[in-house]
Amino acid sequence: xxxxxxxxxxxxxxxxxxxxxxxxxxxxxxxxxxxxxxxxxxxxxxxxxxxxxxxxxxxxxxxxxxxxxxxxxxxxxxxxxxxxxxxxxxxxxxxxxxxxxxxxxxxxxxxxxxxxxxxxxxxxxxxxxxxxxxxxxxxxxxxxxxxxxxxxxxxxxxxxxxxxxxxxxxxxxxxxxxxxxxxxxxxxxxxxxxxxxxxxxxxxxxxxxxxxxxxxxxxxxxxxxxxxxxxxxxxxxxxxxxxxxxxxxxxxxxxxxxxxxxxxxxxxxxxxxxxxxxxxxxxxxxxxxxxxxxxxxxxxxxxxxxxxxxx
Amino acid sequence: xxxxxxxxxxxxxxxxxxxxxxxxxxxxxxxxxxxxxxxxxxxxxxxxxxxxxxxxxxxxxxxxxxxxxxxxxxxxxxxxxxxxxxxxxxxxxxxxxxxxxxxxxxxxxxxxxxxxxxxxxxxxxxxxxxxxxxxxxxxxxxxxxxxxxxxxxxxxxxxxxxxxxxxxxxxxxxxxxxxxxxxxxxxxxxxxxxxxxxxxxxxxxxxxxxxxxxxxxxxxxxxxxxxxxxxxxxxxxxxxxxxxxxxxxxxxxxxxxxxxxxxxxxxxxxxxxxxxxxxxxxxxxxxxxxxxxxxxxxxxxxxxxxxxxxxxxxxxxxxxxxxxxxxxxxxxxxxxxxxxxxxxxxxxxxxxxxxxxxxxxxxxxxxxxxxxxxxxxxxxxxxxxxxxxxxxxxxxx
Numbered sequence: 001x002x003x004x005x006x007x008x009x010x011x012x013x014x015x016x017x018x019x020x021x022x023x024x025x026x027x028x029x030x031x032x033x034x035x036x037x038x039x040x041x042x043x044x045x046x047x048x049x050x051x052x053x054x055x056x057x058x059x060x061x062x063x064x065x066x067x068x069x070x071x072x073x074x075x076x077x078x079x080x081x082x083x084x085x086x087x088x089x090x091x092x093x094x095x096x097x098x099x100x101x102x103x104x105x106x107x108x109x110x111x112x113x114x115x116x117x118x119x120x121x122x123x124x125x126x127x128x129x130x131x132x133x134x135x136x137x138x139x140x141x142x143x144x145x146x147x148x149x150x151x152x153x154x155x156x157x158x159x160x161x162x163x164x165x166x167x168x169x170x171x172x173x174x175x176x177x178x179x180x181x182x183x184x185x186x187x188x189x190x191x192x193x194x195x196x197x198x199x200x201x202x203x204x205x206x207x208x209x210x211x212x213x214x215x216x217x218x219x220x221x222x223x224x225x226x227x228x229x230x231x232x233x234x235x236x237x238x239x240x241x242x243x244x245x246x247x248x249x250x251x252x253x254x255x256x257x258x259x260x261x262x263x264x265x266x267x268x269x270x271x272x273x274x275x276x277x278x279x280x281x282x283x284x285x286x287x288x289x290x291x292x293x294x295x296x297x298x299x300x301x302x303x304x305x306x307x308x309x310x311x
Numbered sequence: 312x313x314x315x316x317x318x319x320x321x322x323x324x325x326x327x328x329x330x331x332x333x334x335x336x337x338x339x340x341x342x343x344x345x346x347x348x349x350x351x352x353x354x355x356x357x358x359x360x361x362x363x364x365x366x367x368x369x370x371x372x373x374x375x376x377x378x379x380x381x382x383x384x385x386x387x388x389x390x391x392x393x394x395x396x397x398x399x400x401x402x403x404x405x406x407x408x409x410x411x412x413x414x415x416x417x418x419x420x421x422x423x424x425x426x427x428x429x430x431x432x433x434x435x436x437x438x439x440x441x442x443x444x445x446x447x448x449x450x451x452x453x454x455x456x457x458x459x460x461x462x463x464x465x466x467x468x469x470x471x472x473x474x475x476x477x478x479x480x481x482x483x484x485x486x487x488x489x490x491x492x493x494x495x496x497x498x499x500x501x502x503x504x505x506x507x508x509x510x511x512x513x514x515x516x517x518x519x520x521x522x523x524x525x526x527x528x529x530x531x532x533x534x535x536x537x538x539x540x541x542x543x544x545x546x547x548x549x550x551x552x553x554x555x556x557x558x559x560x561x562x563x564x565x566x567x568x569x570x571x572x573x574x575x576x577x578x579x580x581x582x583x584x585x586x587x588x589x590x591x592x593x594x595x596x597x598x599x600x601x602x603x604x605x606x607x608x609x610x611x612x613x614x615x616x617x618x619x620x621x622x623x624x625x626x627x628x629x630x631x632x633x634x635x636x637x638x639x640x641x642x643x644x645x646x647x648x649x650x651x652x653x654x655x656x657x658x659x660x661x662x663x664x665x666x667x668x669x670x671x672x673x674x675x676x677x678x679x680x681x682x683x684x685x686x687x688x689x690x691x692x693x694x695x696x697x698x699x700x701x702x703x704x705x706x707x708x
Contacts, residue, residue: 092662100658107651114646279485282478
């Protein structure tokens with residue numbers, strides 16, 4: 001009996017880690033793309049919230065999780081278009097605009113939610129899971145890893161695609177150049193502004209889908225401020241992963257586990273304060289930063305606007 | 312200092328000689344325009360947003376006036392100023408050094424939790440003036456202590472302080488909740504909150520008003536900060552560090568020490584803001600209480616061009632907006648988070664106006680010096696080069 005019980009707890013932990021980790025994963029992958037291209041995106045939190053709200057509305061009225069994810073992506077793109085126009089094209093301060101987008105995202109989603117639903121928070125049913133034949137029969141790993149939302153698998157595929165893009169395509173090379181040495185990219189005849197714009201667009205879309213996953217699958221409900229700092233967590237994951245997509249995947253999963261550990265512990269009959277549990281991922285990040293402070297890496301041209309001819 | 316700043320921002324292009332007075336008048340007008348236009352544009356855009364939501368913007372804004380100024384509510388606004396102003400001054404200290412302390416929420420709430428936990432028992436045993444002074448000191452110490460890790464990482468390894476302060480902020484908020492629900496919980500009530508300070512154990516009011524003396528403390532802090540930042544060598548070193556860390560190291564500024572000390576001052580002021588708010592208005596701390604003063608203060612810090620005196624009218628404006636905003640949002644049946652949208656709009660319009668101003672190379676910028684220089688250099692260079700007067704400067708990137 002005890003063995004079965006442990007299996008259930010472990011399954012819940014891994015499965016919860018994946019569900020909580022996917023929004024982080026998508027957002028951190030998005031941030032990886034734009035950080036590599038030299039845009040520090042402090043507006044991620046706002047983009048996630050906009051994606052979460054718009055996605056929730058889509059899934060609620062359209063009765064389809066996929067419509068929700070699509071609308072979430074569009075919401076994220078709309079939120080990040082401010083970043084593109086103001087920071088990439090006009091060269092305004094990325095930190096100030098990032099803060100503004102986060103504040104606006106927090107405020108507008110809370111206001112819209114309040115205007116639409118008042119103080120009631122309607123819930124969504126859980127979307128269907130896809131089980132992978134044969135593999136889902138493995139104990140513990142089967143029900144937790146191989147019976148998940150389709151989007152979870154797609155996220156992993158996306159990481160693979162991104163590794164390939166960064167490693168062996170011109171697009172990836174351009175993106176990296178835009179962050180490492182924008183002058184070189186410009187000299188090679190590629191527009192820095194366009195490259196960075198595409199990168200930020202991808203970030204917005206991914207953060208939007210991440211937020212939509214959070215509200216549609218993770219919580220099943222939209223509540224104001226529901227991201228609770230996950231956008232910033234994504235930035236740190238990306239920083240510690242040194243821009244490597246595979247490490248982003250691993251890091252996001254680990255942080256997902258620390259986010260979902262409360263539920264698993266409650267299943268195991270251990271009751272600890274949720275405040276303490278909510279602090280765990282941030283404590284983990286600070287410890288990681290203190291231990292590996294020398295190893296975190298950011299591209300040299302990060303957060304610097306590019307002006308042709310400037311040296 | 313102000314003379315130096317004015318000189319360094321003189322336009323590069325030769326201006327036709329004009330009488331001195333009209334030029335300085337033009338500069339003041341320009342300064343006013345560039346400070347006020349973003350706020351006005353944001354209020355207009357917010358009004359349009361209210362129209363889209365089906366609310367009446369005129370009655371929303373007049374509710375703000377009713378709830379924030381009229382019938383003695385100006386006194387509430389004045390009291391709201393105390394924490395906002397102290398946080399603003401704390402942020403000005405680090406922003407001038409081009410350091411981003413974004414961990415104000417954690418510093419504020421942790422200081423609030425600790426001081427309201429210690430407050431009731433302390434106030435029962437020592438005279439009021441001593442208790443208040445000690446509690447301000449405790450709050451300042453807690454706020455400062457919470458910046459030590461980000462400051463150390465920034466000074467030692469140049470770790471991005473935006474990230475570390477944010478992470479420490481989330482930890483601080485959680486720890487404050489744990490403290491309020493655990494050791495500092497008032498055993499007499501069921502809701503998670505600390506013991507309430509008796510009214511006669513709180514900050515005394517200014518005679519013939521309801522306004523507590525914390526407001527005076529905040530105004531005094533702004534004046535002292537102005538003096539320190541513009542008239543002392545510490546202020547100059549902060550300025551140099553903010554403008555160019557490499558140059559600062561070159562002229563013998565102990566950069567690491569300066570990073571840590573400006574972080575500590577900033578954290579201490581933010582902690583003191585918590586003391587002014589708790590000891591002056593609330594008297595206790597609740598779990599999950601977060602007024603998020605810091606987020607809303609940021610645009611005004613920039614609009615005031617990181618000047619601790621110039622920030623006072625902006626903070627007064629926002630204090631009215633937020634005090635009256637509670638009533639207005641309630642009447643319009645909207646969450647008070649609508650104010651966050653207004654603040655974000657102010658930030659966006661501010662950077663846009665700044666962009667237009669930079670294009671015209673007028674007046675001063677409200678971005679931190681280093682960033683401002685980095686932004687402006689290309690324009691200056693290009694112009695200098697096109698006039699055939701090319702010169703080598705330090706690398707911008």
